Amino acid sequence: MVSLLCVCHAALLGCAGSPPLSEPPPGASTAVAPPPSSFITAVSSAAAPPSAAPAAVEAELPSMPLPLLREVRSTDKEHVKLKVEYAEVRFGDRKAFVRTYNGKLVGPTMRVRPGSTLYVDFENALPDDPSDPAGTGHSHHAAPAAGKPTEDINIPHGFNVTNLHTHGLHVRPDYPSRCKGNAKCDAVADNVMIDVLPGKSQRYEIEIPKDHAPGTHWYHAHKHGSVALQLASGMAGVLIVEGGLDDVPEIKKAKEQIMAFQQLRITDCGRKEVTKGQGPEQCSLGDAPNEKYYESCDAYFQRLVDAHVLPSFPKGDSCVESFEFSFGANRMGQVLQPRFGSRTSINGEITPTIEMRQGELQRWRLLHAGILETLELGLVSKEGALTQRASDALENEKAAAERIRFKVIAYDGLATGRIDDVDHLELESGYRADALVRFDKPGDYELIDLKTKPVNSLQGGEEDFHVVAKVHVTPSSEPPMPLPTEAALAPLAPHKHVEDKEVKGCQYTTFNFGKNPQGGTTFLVNGAAYDPATPPRTMTLGVAQEWVVNSASVNHPYHIHTNPFELMTDYHGIKKGTWKDTMLIRQDEPLRIRTRYEDFTGTFVLHCHILNHEDQGMMQTVEILPAGKKDSSCPVLPGPNMCAATPPADGKCAAPTRR
Ligand SMILES: [Cu+2]
Secondary structure, eight states: OHHHHHHHIIIIIOSTTOOOOOOOOGGGSOSOOSOGGGGSOOOOOTTOOGGGSOOOOOOOOOOOBOOOOOEEOOOSSSOEEEEEEEEEEEETTEEEEEEEETTBSSOOEEEEOTTSEEEEEEEEOOOOOOSOTTOSOSOSSSSOOTTSOGGGGGSOOOTTOBOOEEETOOOOSSSOGGGTTOTTOOOBSSOTTOOBOTTOEEEEEEEOOTTOOOEEEEEEOOOTTTHHHHHHTTOEEEEEEOSGGGGSHHHHHSEEEEEEEEEOOOBSEEEEEEOTTSOTTEEEOOOOTTOOEEEEHHHHHHHHHHTTSOSOOOTTOBBOOOHHHHHSBOTTSOBOOOSSOOOEEETTEESOEEEEETTOEEEEEEEEOOSSOOEEEEEEETGGGGGGGSTTTTTOHHHHHHSBOEEEEEETTEEEEEEEEESOEEEOTTOEEEEEEEOSSOEEEEEEEOOBOGGGSSSSSOBOOEEEEEEEEEOOOSOOOOOOOHHHHGGGOOOOOOOGGGEEEEEEEEEEEEEOTTSOEEEEETTBOOOTTSOOEEEETTOEEEEEEEESSSOEEEEESSSOEEESSOBTTBOTTOEESEEEEOBTOOEEEEEEOOSOOEEEEEEESSHHHHHTTOEEEEEEEOTTOOOSOBOOOSSSOOSOSSOOSSSOTTOOOOO
C-alpha cells in the first residue's frame, strides 16, 4: 500500500514534498520557435529533496481589465451556436493554438430562464485526428476493438472528439421530451454518453423545468478520454439560470461580475516522443538521463497539415496536445511529475484588474473551471498581501482579520438562503460560488489564492500563494450600498432538508487508486475503473437516499450529474444543510450526503472532478429507474445512523465490483 501511494504521489501529484512548479514567466521568452524548450522549466528529478525545488517565480504582467464574456441566449428560432475549433488565442504575452469554443479561451455565457429550452447548435469543427494519443491501437473515438482489454477506454484518447455537459442543471440526462419514442429524433439533452466526432454537428435541446433553481452553472466538454485535455485548452463557459437571487433589490442593484477561473496547460510540446538529437523540432524537458523528448507544437501541427487534416496553423504558438505534459501521469506506467505549474486566469486573462468604487456592492459569480489546483480566494489591500504569503495564512487569525470578507449567498449555483460571512473562499474544480463584495475604503487591493497545504489541496501537493486579480477601488462620497437581509434570502433556498423518513436506501462511493498489470496507476470508484459495459448503479425516481462518499487515497472532488445533494454535516467550511453538486472529499474523511431523485429517469455519471482522473477511469454510470422499481441501494438500518459508515461486506448492495 505504501509503495502504491508513493507511485500515486509521484505520478499524479508531484513527488512528496516537491511543490508544483510555477510555469516560467510568460515574459521570459518570446513565443517563437525554435527552440521551443526555452519555455519549459527543467524539472528536478523525483529524488530531489524538497529544498532543491525551484522557487516559484511569477513575472508581473501589465494588468488588463477583467474581460467581459460575450453573452448569448436562445429562442426556438435562434439557437446558440457553439463551434469547437482550433483557434489562436493570446494567453498573457504568449500565443497558443488550442481547441476552443467559438475561438475564445472561455465560451460565451449562456443565459436561460426557468421554463424555457436552451437550444444549442453544436458543431465539432476540429480536424479528424490521425494519431492515437494513447498508442493502444483502438479507434480514437470508439470503444475498444474486440479482443482489446476494456481498460483501454481509460487511457486518455479521442482528443478531437467531444460533447457538451451542462454542469449543475437539473435537466433530462438523455434526450428532449419531444424525442420520447421517436427513434428518428436526433436531438439530445444533457447526455454525456454521446460522441460528437470531428466534422459532425449535434443539436442540443436542454429543457429547463419551470421550477428549476436559478443560479450560476457552467458547461464544458465531457467526452470520456478527452475531458481534461479539452478543459485545459479552455473549453468551458458559464451558464446562468436567471431569477431568484437576481430579483432581490440589493442584489439587483449590485453590478454582476462573472469570473471563470481556468488553469490552462499551454506548453511548447506536441504529442510524439522523439529521440534526443533529432533536430530543432525536439522539445526537451530537462537533463535527467531518462528524460523524454517530444516534438514541438509546430512539428505536431505540421504533421496535421502534411496529412491534409489541417489547412494551416500559426507557427511558433504553444499548444495543449500532450496528456503527459499537462497532467504528469499516464496510467500505462510512466511515472512523471507534472511538468509545470499553472497560472490561474480569469476570463482568459492573467491577473486582470477589477474596477469598483468605494462602498459599491458587487455580485461576483465565481466558477472554478480549472483542473489542477485548489483556489483559496482572499481579498487584501496591496500592502496587506505580504502577510498572506505565509503557509499558515489560512489558519492564522491575524492574517484572516486583514482580509476583506466575502458574503457568500450561493454555493454551486444553489442559493443558501443565508449569508456566509467568510474571510476566504475555497473553490475546487467544478465549484461555483456567488459572493457579495464591498470595499469601504478606496485603494489598491488584490484577489489572492492563498497557500494550500497538501492535506487540503486538489492534487495532494503544496500549492503556492498567487495573486489572481487586482482590484482598484476609486474614492466615492456616496453611502455604502446595503446588503440584503437574510430574511429576504431565506425563502430563495430551493431545496428543503431531506428528512430521515424520506430516506429509502444507502449508497456508497469510494475513490481510490490501484495498479494495473503494467505497473501503472488505475483510477477507481468502488474498486473498479470506468467500464461502459458494466451495468449502472441504480436509484429509484421519487425517493431520497443517503450516500457515504469517501476517498481512500488523497482528495477527490465528488460530482454527480442531474440531482444536487445536501451535506449532512459541516465539512471543511461548508455548513451542514448546504446543497451542492461538487464537493472535495478529503482522504479518510467520509462525507454523508442526501439526495432526492426528482423528475428524471435515465443514465448519467458520477465522477471525480479532477478531470484527468475521470478520463482515466474515476467515473461510474448510474441510472434512475422509474418509480416503484427496485434499485441497487443498500437497505436503511434501524437506529439513528440510517446508513453504516461502510457498505455491508456480505451484501451485494453497492459492493465494489472488482476486476
Ligand atoms: Cu480524483
